[in-house]
Amino acid sequence: MHQKILIADDEAGIRRLLRGYLEKAGFRVTEARNGKESLERCRAEKPDLLILDLMMPEMDGLDVFRAVRQESQVPIIMLSARAEETDRLVGLELGADDYVVKPFSPREVVARVRAVLRRSTQADRPVRALLQAGPIRLDMAKRTVTVDGEAKALTTAQFDILAALMLEPGRVFTRLQLLERIQGSAFEGYERTIDVHIKNIRRVLGDSSVKPRLIGTVRGVGYRLLEG
Structure with a gap:
């Protein structure tokens, strides 16, 4: 069965354009x-x-986003005419899976949709079904995360970033490498969005950027999962 996309936009021209390409x-x-x-x-x-x-x-x-997130973890791509980095980061801070600025290329939106859906499905999951790092247990098959046995909710992007780090503990990933893991291709202009995702992952896991126990920052480079 073909996957269903809901386009929510008050501009009929935008809806018509995206519908045609999708x-x-x-x-x-x-x-x-x-x-x-x-x-x-x-x-x-x-x-x-x-x-x-x-x-x-x-x-x-934003109110719609918050209401949806209280009930569902459906992947969400935000559209906005606001091109400022702060607006994009606010959207990702709330847990959006991607953020597209108007005017946009409809082909790029289709590519983003495919990338987000690919992350949210299990088709490309690694062979190792269960990953463990200290108190964190990540189930690749069920796409669930627990900390000390307590279930935690992550967006698809956050889950895949954490999975990448846990698959190779100790390895330093650049922001672009992590971005490529969740988008399928690296967009340099969105490199700093990884910082927002990491901040949210740390918050959910109860970790700290000042004295991290789980995810370490390598200044000027990126992030790694701390060992031991």
Whole structure:
């Protein structure tokens, strides 16, 4: 069955453009014209991925995002006319899987959709099904994470970053290398978004950037999983 994409944007032209390219790529597409409708459709239709515009009437995109995240871990790609890095980082800070700035290339959006969906499925998971590092236990098959037996919720991007680090403890990954793991190709302009993902992973796992026990920072290079 083809995967379903929900496009939530108040601009009919944007919805029409993305629908055309996504359907041509083999996806099923449904649409929402405002924030309230997007939340209702997300609950009723349970899409495989949500493309969510931040500036919509009736309910702001960020409010929709927060409401969806309380109920589901569906992958979310944010759309915004705001190109500032701080806006992009805020979206990722909240747990978005990707952030696309308008105007955009529809082909790039399709590529981003495929990359995010690839991360959220189990098709490319490593042979090792269970990974353990100190109190962290990561189940690749079920895509679950526990710390001292307590379940923790990670987005698909956060899960794959943590998996990459846990598969090779001690190895230093550059930001671009981690970005390539979660996007399929490295976009240098988004390199710093890895810092936001790491910050969120640390918060969820109860780790600290000042005195890290789990994920260490290698200044000027990237990150590694601490051993021992």
